[in-house]
Amino acid sequence: MVEYNEFLWLAQSPDSEERGQAAYMAASAYLSHSGPADEHAALYAVLFRFLEDPSVKVRAALAYGLLHSAEAPRPIIMALLHDSGVIARAVLQYSPVLIDADIMPVVRQGEPDLLIAIGQRQTLSVRLVDALIARDHRQMTLKLLARADISIGSASIDRLVATQGTDAQMRGALLRRQDLPAGARLLLVQLAMEAMRGARIVKGAVAPERLNRLLRDSVDTAISAIGEREAINPSTGYAAELIASDRLNMRVLLHAMVTGHVMFFANCVAELSQSPRDKVFTVLEAGSRSAINALLVRCGMGPAMRDLLIKLIGHARAADLADDAAARHLVVTTLTESLIADHAGNIPEELEEAFAYLSEQNVALARKAAEGVMSAFAQEAGQRRMVVPDWDETLALPAA
Template sequence: MIVEAFLRWIETAKTGDRARAANALGRAYLQSAMSADERKAAEMAMTFLLDDPSPRVRLALAEAIAWSPDAPRNLILSLAEDQPEVACHAVTCSPLLSDADLVDLAARGNGATRMLIAARAYVTRPVSAALAEVGDEEELLCLLENDGAAISSQSLKRIAERLGDNCDIRNLLLDRGDLPADARQLLTQHVSNALVGLPLAQAAIGLQRLQRISREATEAAIVSIAGDIAPREIPDLVTHLRLNGRLTPSFLMHALCAGKVDFFAAAIVDLSGCGERRVRSILATGRMHAVRALYESAGLPRDISVIFVEATLLWRDAARKAPGSVLGNVCGRLLEKFRHRDSAHGAVGELLDMVEKLGVAEQRQSARVYAALAAA
């Protein structure tokens, strides 16, 4: 009878009074002792309030019940799809919303709804994955800044693919220790593309030279990433680079000369189809003809494979004698052997040009280290 009287009263009550009554009814439902019939009547009254024309009334109801696991689920689902100032309590606080509910809200809702989901105290991996697929910049910034958000490696990569050109998102991704290597490579490519697209840079050094510098810097960054990642991440990075056409002879030579042996071996395994144990054995101890056959099975042309064979033998020798300066030793000795040959043109010439640049860069780095030690 009390609830029936409430429903008759609410039809003529002012907005402020209705809001206070809605809040009181919600608190009474959760905190007061009621019979089963009384609880059912109270739930019907709260359901009726969902149609109140004033958002103040619906907000007052949401504030009263959204936090509780004992609230009627149908009310929470309805409030979660209300306008943002009403929905915020249900979406951000309610423990009744399942992963499926939140994924559905993210897919059907607007940016404000997705922002509320990203700001929940705890965001599960399936919900983060949904946001990674459909979220805009602000929503994903909120997700990445949320310490309570569990985000899978695949979702981080998807964010890097979609919005890695946004500086703030890129910085947040790069600050994460769990960012997979292939996502880091994507971010380096976004930075490279941004550099090439700068009109000032194009005017200062020319588009062709800028593209070359960008390509070389990206390649160097990937080699650096390849040397720092955990062994379990290497196959995924190799696959990612192959699918994006980045396992070029120039890049592979850079990795080999730099001593990124685990990565280089994984790349040859991927390209040749040979087993990892066999590839590592040939690279470490195989004779010249076996090494050459391995490289040609990976798709390297014969004139290029000869240089790779020599680089492999030089790498073995340098690693035994002076492991701290492998890059400079290999580059210098490769150039001595191949630079003045008649065949040093076309693809071979380009490969040797890259080797020479690596050697020069290593010499400059060594000079910096020497100067720093001398000044200390």
Template sequence: MTVIEYFLKWIKSAKAAERAAAAVALAHAYLRQELTFEERLSAEAALTLLLDDPSPKVRLALSETLSLSHRAPAQVIAALAADQVEVAAPVLVRSPLLSDGDLVDRVASGVPKVQVLIASRPQLSLPVSAAIAEVGAAEACLELVRNPSARIAGLSYRRMIERHGGHAALRAALAADRRLPADCRHLLLRRVGEALSAAPFVRALMGASRAEKLAREACANASLTLIDATDRSEHAALVEHLRLSGDLTLSFLIRAVAYGKIDFFGAALVSLSGQSEARVRALLAGGRDAALSALLSRAELSPVSHAPVLTALKIWREVAVGRRIAGPQEVSWHMLRALDGDESAEGAALAALLRRIHLDALRSNARREALALAAAQRRCGGALIRYGEVIPLLAQLSVYPDSSDFRA
């Protein structure tokens, strides 16, 4: 009687713990390839027989031992992957013998725990990631995003946001993921805004309409910050996403110009006007007012916006070459001045927008200056600042003598 035959006879009466230890020993012997051809055939048959062991401890011991090996019997690995979750876990997470097709089939089974295990696999491929994004539970998508070695396509990110944008933990993980494309990051911002405006506490505090307005303003400001975090090569993709989603509005473009996002504004004009990138960049860098106005008209920007935009472009040109020091506060003030005399309804709406931009810039600058003063006081050991020193410092917060006209 061979050792394998003796083993098969022995397991019929052995206890579960003994069978589990013997399964580990047999699996190690099989993987070390120290058996003869006939012994390997018998060992493989014994391992296959152990798949029917009534104790999950035995099957788990087998799963843990075989999970990392390329030499494990394929039929044993396939059966273990389809076992109960606790038994299948080591194989689902680690086995190199499971193909993308096998993993996609397991994801399609719809068991959230299985999907989470697969999402945690190292070096997860694009097809498996796409399957999780398309049909996986929110917990599986969260595990996928937290997996730094997983390869995730931009479309998969979009599907996760579309399907599970209301899941707070997933939104936070997506926001922290550096792999997230710019267009998906903007879509995520919109879902965050929707969640904010729909929050019962926010609606009870300020009312539904006010909450929605606040969310829109917050998303617009966050989108400007998003432009800074987006590589210039991705501006065209972001512009196209904003255009298709209906967010590439005149007010958004005015904000972008006021805050100096000229490269992004140029990408928007390329998309809206149909002009070449080289042509648009040349006009923004040094084009005359008439040529720029023609470009803005071709991009279908309202004529009332031309004067403020041209004014801003002139200021940002001077800033770019070092002839002037200015920021959004000064630029928005001059853009507003360029609207003087326009009493149309469209002009009034644009003036109201520019006032909000100017006030936001004033508040931002004031907050930054206040923090700088507090930091300076801490560096001085908490020494009190005299009244005579405060007045000149506060005077610096307002660049223009008549800027109070635009304060709330």
């Protein structure tokens, strides 16, 4: 406890440190006051005296005492907002007294250090966030994108994707946001794939044809994985957007089933057939062959493609294609061999894209399944010898 005479002596001291101590004491006493009204009025009046002090230290001490309280006098806070830079930044970052209308003029015209202070406020409205992003301050935008506790307007997201999507760091920050719209996420993934395609280290390490296959497969996976995530909220219209933009093809549908993204597959079938989503789920989950066939007819698929998808759906019912890589490999192998046998090796034009996809997947899944098999076998086999025929020079490759 400090007597008012002692407080008055500190407030009138020629030492700015002592006046600062008095300013902080007055601010704290004002906020915690529960005594007579005249005492409260006197404390309120003395705050304005400290506000006029020529020392930044004193005004900073006053601000420090009031910064975090929603009960701080609004006129004092507004005056401190227009004080020296160090005080204004603190007020902008911490004071709960400020409302959007107080902060917006600073957002529109303020210096970068003030913008960064605003961006670090505990709570930010969508309006403020969008206005901050509109200032095109890169570091501040990255900090805002990294905050999972704030929302960003869809228009700002679309603008960032369109203008900053080729910036790897900005692209990564956008992709890490859980609220990123599905269409924007897919576009960023495609931009990332194009950047990877153009990277010298990638081009120099992977043959062009194989690189194209890898990137195409990655994009297909991204399309179906995003679709599976969006399937819980079909109102986003992700499947309809893919169809309208001509990005949904048979390869994507097959990939969705092969990778176990059955919810996305069902949404696509519902959109293509213009059938109720719940009905499509029921048919795909437990419907007869004729019921599935009728549904696929409504999607505009030919007989050969319908037959292939019906077989794939049957396999998907019996295996966990989302998590079981071995089951996925077995299903792809079975479908590939079935196509060759059913058409006596003469694959119809209608199925060429599907057959090419299955063949690519067969190789990729076989590569993955083969990893580590020999090393594991060698450890178990111990001293057993490998039977190898004598080397025949005529078998050597001419170009080797």
